[in-house]
Amino acid sequence: MQVTMTVNGEEVTREIEGRLLLVHFLRDHLGLTGTHWGCDTSNCGTCVVRLDGEPVKSCTVLAAMAGGHEVSTVEGLEQNGALDPVQKGFMECHGLQCGFCTPGMMMTARALLDENPSPSEPEIREAISGQICRCTGYSTIVRSVQWAAAEEAGTRTTTTAADGVPAAPETAPTTTPGSAS
């Protein structure tokens, strides 16, 4: 069958099998491999994209069902060479490690901030609770979303993120308890 949808603002038409999952359509047919596939039971959320603005698990949507709709993926977050504040937040706050859950987490975060520009910590945790991260323990993801919210609220002056320069080493003297607050 033929399917036509808008992906990251661009209309695409492809010949597909009716059973093809949206996640595989995006990855294998369009080469948009930022969206990942991490489970087979719709739990992990590494495949989250936005369908008409709603975050959905693309492993649980048939590509055919997306026909006539608008899909946005991680590849569409950056606009005109400018990173989305969510992307910057994840880099600034070390909200990712292996990076496998990151695209899905960021798509959910983007959807959350579009609806609620200043979510509380519990609201952020609830929003991403359909997604699993094995690396970060979530605290820095929460901070990343808060960073993006603050950035968008204009309360933060932008700092360079991409190739940061190391700060002064911690000053804890040998075998003396320290902490950096």
Place this chain on the structure above:
Amino acid sequence: MTLVSGQEPVTAFEDNDHKPVGHGRMLRKEDPRLVRGKGRFVDDVQLPGMLHLAILRSPMAHARITSVDTSLAEAHPKVKLVVTGAMLAEKGLAWMPTLSGDVQAVLATDKVRFQGQEVAFVVAEDHYAARDALELIDVDYEPLDPVVDVRTALAPEAPVIRDDLEGKTDNHCFDWETGDADATDAVFARADVVVSEDIVYPRVHPAPMETCGAVADFDSVDGKLTLWSTTQAPHAHRTLYAIVAGLPEHKIRVIAPDIGGGFGNKVPIYPGYVCAIVGSLLIGKPVKWMEDRTENLVSTGFARDYIMRGEIAATSDGKILAIRTHVLADHGAFNGTAAPVKYPAGFFGVFTGSYDIEAAHCKMTAVYTNKAPGGVAYACSFRITEAVYLVERMVDCLSYELAMDPIELRTKNFIQPEQFPYTTKTGWVYDSGNYEPTMELAKELAGYDELRAEQAEKRARGELMGIGVCFFTEAVGAGPRKDMDILGLGMADGCELRVHPTGKAVVRLSVQTQGQGHETTFAQIVAEEIGIPPQDIDVVHGDTDQTPFGLGTYGSRSTPVSGAAAALVARKVRDKAKIIASGMLEVSVADLEWAKGSFHVKGDPSASVTIQDIAMKAHGAGDLPEGLEGGLEAQICYNPENLTYPHGAYICVVDIDPGTAQVKVRRFIAVDDCGTRINPMIIEGQVHGGLTDGVGMALMEMISFDEDGNCLGGSLMDYLIPTALECPDWETGFTVTPSPHHPIGAKGVGESATVGSPPAVVNAVVDALKPFGIRHADMPLTPSRVWDAMQGRPTPPI
């Protein structure tokens, strides 16, 4: 959100006196591609003509294969190849060596030995067709009784799983012993107090978000195999493929691209990788294999599964005298444990923990069962998770018996700073440690005394609040090659540094990041040593054609071994740079002084050349000092003289709903000491991730089996991993006790939190249940298990 190192501001060069400094909080070099969806993971690899492989797996735990009919699958229009165990056997490829020197079936020939075992594979034009074709393969099984319970696996009537091994008449895998049995028995005989407990560390699974997979591309013209794969040890894999497949090693190129988490799951060689290679060899086209989540959980390396009887002996005033343990280890159907050859139980021998005791002894028996192979995985540092869990649970049981505060009891028994290097009663030489300040800091961050007061009030009101303490000593950085090798490959790691004419550099590693940030931190290590800004240093890893040989990343060994290599190779290059500088400044080498990024004449800082000037000179025109070759580069293979022994003090606070028995982790305070800290932001992230593992293992995660050997944890519907809702906002702190033998004093840390957090959580839950008179309950402490404990019912055996 207190005392979190990640809150430090990013500062620029100016704050460092204009000198490039390596160590410190630096944002990650890998992030720009990963936040754009431009990472390149194995399943992202697309090659011209690439085919897709899917594996047919056994539905039974133990059964003889009587026939395999592949004719319908072969007739499928999109299918290119169907391969069975019998076909592999003809080529001598049906079995492969494991990392423990056992053998494992690539595809089952005689019989299947665990549910999920590989039986046949299909190569087809696309992934969907390959899966369709699996349904068309008809296998006849003759069921055999499965061996599921490790406690009865050695009974004389138990079916023999490994009848493929010549003369094998039982399910015994190996015995192992450490410490001094007689001395330990003698101490136990005279101790005032002896406490014993049966403790199970249940089978869990690392479950990285990206499953295992590979793309094999055999080029029949030049006879070269290129294999993209999810491997934590690309060089070791290359060598093993050379041995298994009989290909010359220089004709094998293993590429580990971005890896979506490893956690030890991606150390072993799995049958799927070999199948992909065989598929590509037979068809002459690239073949991709990517397992799904269920395949990952049921067939790849599990973790733990130790059944431990712990015993601790002490004086009545709380001096710990000895620890004794018997362990029954479930290794599944094949011994696939990833551990150094001489250490079949990994480093479990460190079970004496952080305490100065008189004697210790462990006796272990490992057995085969009808389950997937594995054992060493999930940030265990070669079984140290089990060792630390044992000792930290036993110390808590003792504190319960003596009615002594768990921190007071631990502090009283700590190895003292002046005792390092400290040789334990099982022969491990701890490099350095200063335990009391670390414990004190955790206590202070937690507000421990206030927490105990709060607990007393709540207890009086019938509320269930628990405070759990864990103090651990890790042993990471395997290891000295005189003792440690994997299948004959010494556990050393290489590093190569090349400085380009314009003063930029490339550093090539033998270790393999899976998210731990090596591309950033190794640039920082080199930057600190050679004064080239870290953003001018590219880190290359994961390509065996391009990087020096080494054993890869697991056991928190990257910083201890490869990090040392990176520092030393940079010093080697700096030494050469110094000679070049002496020629440029026309002084002797002895008259030069290093100032992070430049050499100047002693007493005259204005007479100086930068490392960038020197790099250009090294590659440029004009003479170099007598006897010096051009270029500015070096290579090293670092053989560590000892492991590193980071330590940590963890405190967990839980609340338990008395009506539903649900455990809520309210706070978690983690103070880690990993010596010199290369990048505090990255360390904090490592710790957060490991603490989450601990909450998962302690409260949610388990791979269990029914009596027929059906795996009951085979999907994320059943195998529960913490989400943002089960985790508190982590609170971290640190102390710094450098490793004296490491070139920059740095110790590993990646697995510390996974090792240290489960006992803290369990100790907290048991502490909360004190009013019920409970001294121990087995993980995972799910509501039903905690409820059972509250009703006085023992937790069900696993």
